[in-house]
Amino acid sequence: MSLIGNTALQFSEEQAMLLDVAREFCRDKSPMGVVRAQLETDNGFDRDVWDEMVGLGWTGIALPESCGGSGMGVATVVPVVEAMGRAMLGTPLISTTLAGQLLLRAGGAGELDTVLAEIAAGAPASVALLENEDWGNAAIACRVDDDGRLQGAKKYVVDASAASLFVVVVEHRGAAALALVRAAQLPAGAITPCTLIDQTRRAANVDFSGVELAEGALVTGPAVSAALRDHLLLGALLLAAESAGSAASCLDTIVDYLKTRKQFGKLIGSYQALKHPTVEILTAVDATRSFVYHAATLVGETELDRDAEIACRMAKAQATDTLLYAGDRAVQFHGGMGFTWECDAQLYIRRAQWSQQQFGDARHHRKRLAALLLDA
Amino acid sequence: MSVSDQELKEFRTQVSAWMQENNPADPGFLLPQTFMEVGDERQLEFLREWQHKVWAAGYLGMAWPREYGGGGVDTAFQSVADQEMRRHGVPICFNVIGLGWAGPLINDIGTEQEKAKYLKGILTAEDIWCQGFSEPDNGSDLGNAQTRAVRDGDEYVLNGQKIWTTMGNFAQYMILLARTNTETARKYDGLSYFLSPMDVPGIETRPIRKITGEFGFTETFFTDARIPADCLMGEEGQGWRIAMQTLQYERGAEAGAAGGLAMVRVTVDDMIAQLDGVQRDGEPLLRDPVVRDQLVQAIMEEKALALGDKRAQVAPLTTDYPGSLPLSHKLRATEMTRRMRQLAIGLQGAEGGLYVGDAEARQGGFWQRAYFNSFSATIGGGTSQVQANIVAEHILGLPK
Numbered sequence: 001m002s003l004i005g006n007t008a009l010q011f012s013e014e015q016a017m018l019l020d021v022a023r024e025f026c027r028d029k030s031p032m033g034v035v036r037a038q039l040e041t042d043n044g045f046d047r048d049v050w051d052e053m054v055g056l057g058w059t060g061i062a063l064p065e066s067c068g069g070s071g072m073g074v075a076t077v078v079p080v081v082e083a084m085g086r087a088m089l090g091t092p093l094i095s096t097t098l099a100g101q102l103l104l105r106a107g108g109a110g111e112l113d114t115v116l117a118e119i120a121a122g123a124p125a126s127v128a129l130l131e132n133e134d135w136g137n138a139a140i141a142c143r144v145d146d147d148g149r150l151q152g153a154k155k156y157v158v159d160a161s162a163a164s165l166f167v168v169v170v171e172h173r174g175a176a177a178l179a180l181v182r183a184a185q186l187p188a189g190a191i192t193p194c195t196l197i198d199q200t201r202r203a204a205n206v207d208f209s210g211v212e213l214a215e216g217a218l219v220t221g222p223a224v225s226a227a228l229r230d231h232l233l234l235g236a237l238l239l240a241a242e243s244a245g246s247a248a249s250c251l252d253t254i255v256d257y258l259k260t261r262k263q264f265g266k267l268i269g270s271y272q273a274l275k276h277p278t279v280e281i282l283t284a285v286d287a288t289r290s291f292v293y294h295a296a297t298l299v300g301e302t303e304l305d306r307d308a309e310i311a312c313r314m315a316k317a318q319a320t321d322t323l324l325y326a327g328d329r330a331v332q333f334h335g336g337m338g339f340t341w342e343c344d345a346q347l348y349i350r351r352a353q354w355s356q357q358q359f360g361d362a363r364h365h366r367k368r369l370a371a372l373l374l375d376a
Numbered sequence: 377m378s379v380s381d382q383e384l385k386e387f388r389t390q391v392s393a394w395m396q397e398n399n400p401a402d403p404g405f406l407l408p409q410t411f412m413e414v415g416d417e418r419q420l421e422f423l424r425e426w427q428h429k430v431w432a433a434g435y436l437g438m439a440w441p442r443e444y445g446g447g448g449v450d451t452a453f454q455s456v457a458d459q460e461m462r463r464h465g466v467p468i469c470f471n472v473i474g475l476g477w478a479g480p481l482i483n484d485i486g487t488e489q490e491k492a493k494y495l496k497g498i499l500t501a502e503d504i505w506c507q508g509f510s511e512p513d514n515g516s517d518l519g520n521a522q523t524r525a526v527r528d529g530d531e532y533v534l535n536g537q538k539i540w541t542t543m544g545n546f547a548q549y550m551i552l553l554a555r556t557n558t559e560t561a562r563k564y565d566g567l568s569y570f571l572s573p574m575d576v577p578g579i580e581t582r583p584i585r586k587i588t589g590e591f592g593f594t595e596t597f598f599t600d601a602r603i604p605a606d607c608l609m610g611e612e613g614q615g616w617r618i619a620m621q622t623l624q625y626e627r628g629a630e631a632g633a634a635g636g637l638a639m640v641r642v643t644v645d646d647m648i649a650q651l652d653g654v655q656r657d658g659e660p661l662l663r664d665p666v667v668r669d670q671l672v673q674a675i676m677e678e679k680a681l682a683l684g685d686k687r688a689q690v691a692p693l694t695t696d697y698p699g700s701l702p703l704s705h706k707l708r709a710t711e712m713t714r715r716m717r718q719l720a721i722g723l724q725g726a727e728g729g730l731y732v733g734d735a736e737a738r739q740g741g742f743w744q745r746a747y748f749n750s751f752s753a754t755i756g757g758g759t760s761q762v763q764a765n766i767v768a769e770h771i772l773g774l775p776k
Contacts, residue, residue, distance in 0.1 A: 008686075009686035279767045282697065282704070290687045291683060317672075318680070374672075
């Protein structure tokens with residue numbers, strides 16, 4: 001067996017079509033002026049745009065038809081997310097998709113049909129998982145007490161202020177379980193928004209203590225642990241896809257500047273000191289897209305296998321490093337302009353810093369890849 | 377010609393058995409990984425014998441015409457044979473300029489006399505071929521070649537100098553690009569193409585000692601060297617077109633090459649396997665977290681290259697900066713190879729300081745030599761820096 005292993009890369013007609021549609025939609029709805037207009041709003045996105053995305057069926061792409069989705073699988077969300085990343089369009093699509101996948105994989109369609117149908121119909125949802133900064137810590141302090149109430153708080157819950165539904169990862173009788181909490185159940189003051197490095201995003205600390213679970217709102221069983229593991233991998237994949245898009249538009253921004261800015265009487269793009277690192281960004285973006293669509297090829301409806309795990313981890317590790325590099329160089333190559341708020345380079349470097357810390361940074365994934373690849 | 381899967385399957389079994397049985401034992405000296413590394417007579421004779429054996433068994437030039445020493449069968453068979461050679465890790469078929477460039481060219485556009493004269497010798501390795509394209513002052517600018525060929529009766533008189541002539545000192549023949557006309561409006565139109573003998577008064581080769589300490593290339597000097605006029609291929613002035621056609625054949629048996637392994641492919645698997653037993657801080661090297669992180673990065677780099685080749689075939693995923701994957705391939709592949717080999721030595725511990733010739737050098741100093749040789753690919757055929765300029769200008773549209 002070669003270490004390179006599986007190199008499958010397929011792209012369906014549905015994916016190609018969605019990539020086209022999503023890119024056009026994002027170009028139209030999310031030019032930089034619109035992105036900037038959302039930087040300091042409460043939710044960070046335009047509700048009308050979200051409603052249009054829901055109308056296009058994007059919240060149901062990966063959910064079964066029995067729940068009002070289109071049953072095309074999470075692989076088909078990948079091109080949409082990449083397109084959104086390219087336009088820096090921040091909406092709860094990633095968090096909602098991941099919440100849907102976690103429920104679907106942990107509980108299966110059937111019992112959870114109603115709530116999955118709500119998600120498919122556009123109810124923003126978010127998974128409340130982290131309790132500290134460590135993506136590698138599986139311990140869960142948040143629990144269901146003897147009275148059926150939640151006790152504990154979660155950190156950095158993405159899109160918490162916009163979410164109408166939370167999937168809270170809890171400990172229940174010594175095992176991981178998922179508690180469904182509606183935003184309306186939260187006491188006043190439960191949500192404390194965080195100030196994020198990336199202003200195109202929103203996240204908050206959420207205290208779920210005292211929330212009484214509704215009938216049938218606790219998903220338990222052996223499938224939960226496996227679903228949580230896959231949640232971390234699918235999260236890594238979608239963040240990687242989004243980063244691939246953001247890195248690509250960051251590259252465009254750099255290239256545009258290098259073609260128009262003159263110094264010492266020459267276009268700065270003619271200097272090899274800028275030209276060659278820009279080519280490195282191009283090849284890094286190329287590598288990222290290859291890993292992302294390879295991983296998309298391997299993630300199916302069922303539990304992710306070893307090849308899919310390797311692919312998702314590689315995609316995230318590559319995407320993280322690529323966007324960090326592109327964003328960092330974008331600031332530098334814009335010179336004095338790059339140091340200003342007005343320059344778009346700041347949006348990319350800030351996103352790079354936030355995204356690298358979502359679902360594990362590059363070191364986190366390479367550490368796990370080493371175990372998968374070198375200890376076999 | 378169509379070949380059934382069943383036929384190919386049976387053929388594969390047969391080739392595999394032959395390779396298994398005939399794969400030569402370790403000769404006790406380092407074998408070249410590419411045809412650019414044939415430095416001495418010992419290596420030359422070993423490889424000549426091996427290539428002859430592969431040809432005699434019927435596994436080389438399988439798709440070339442029977443009357444010229446080929447097998448006259450479908451290229452699919454040669455592809456299978458090549459795959460099996462690679463799988464069994466047998467030595468290279470080293471007469472690469474002949475098998476991969478000159479041979480297919482003669483097959484395609486040569487005269488009957490040329491085919492009869494040259495093709496079989498290429499396959500049997502009796503005739504080693506070299507290439508005379510690059511010149512000292514025109515490394516990347518092939519069209520500006522200045523070596524002169526002047527018609528004098530039924531001969532051409534050659535004057536000038538070529539460089540980086542692989543196996544120039546061993547070769548019987550050279551594919552030669554020379555200027556027959558200095559007056560043309562376009563520099564390309566003054567070039568002509570020759571199938572030139574090397575054993576001629578006035579052609580001298582001087583081996584170039586490489587960074588590895590070995591030989592493999594020569595400088596080639598032409599001083600009033602006279603070659604028969606029928607060495608001219610095609611007509612005067614067609615040299616550039618024929619040279620460009622020559623460079624198209626690099627892509628395996630399907631493109632007309634005779635087949636055989638042109639180079640030993642070294643993968644990240646080999647690189648990690650060679651670290652077996654190496655200790656760091658009293659522990660197996662592969663338990664070191666920093667080393668593990670670097671190895672994963674090396675694996676990812678090689679995998680990204682393979683995935684890029686796949687994605688390049690998916691049209692909807694190549695619409696941004698079209699052509700970026702193929703045009704940056706040389707840059708990415710050669711730089712990856714260089715980095716990987718550098719890492720290979722870095723991880724050997726104190727043993728990494730030994731070199732070819734030391735009995736204790738890991739794998740005979742294979743990685744040290746391979747690292748040095750990897751520069752031939754990051755420099756030859758357009759340096760990485762020139763490649764980066766090409767990608768920046770042609771793909772990103774950055775100014776010159």
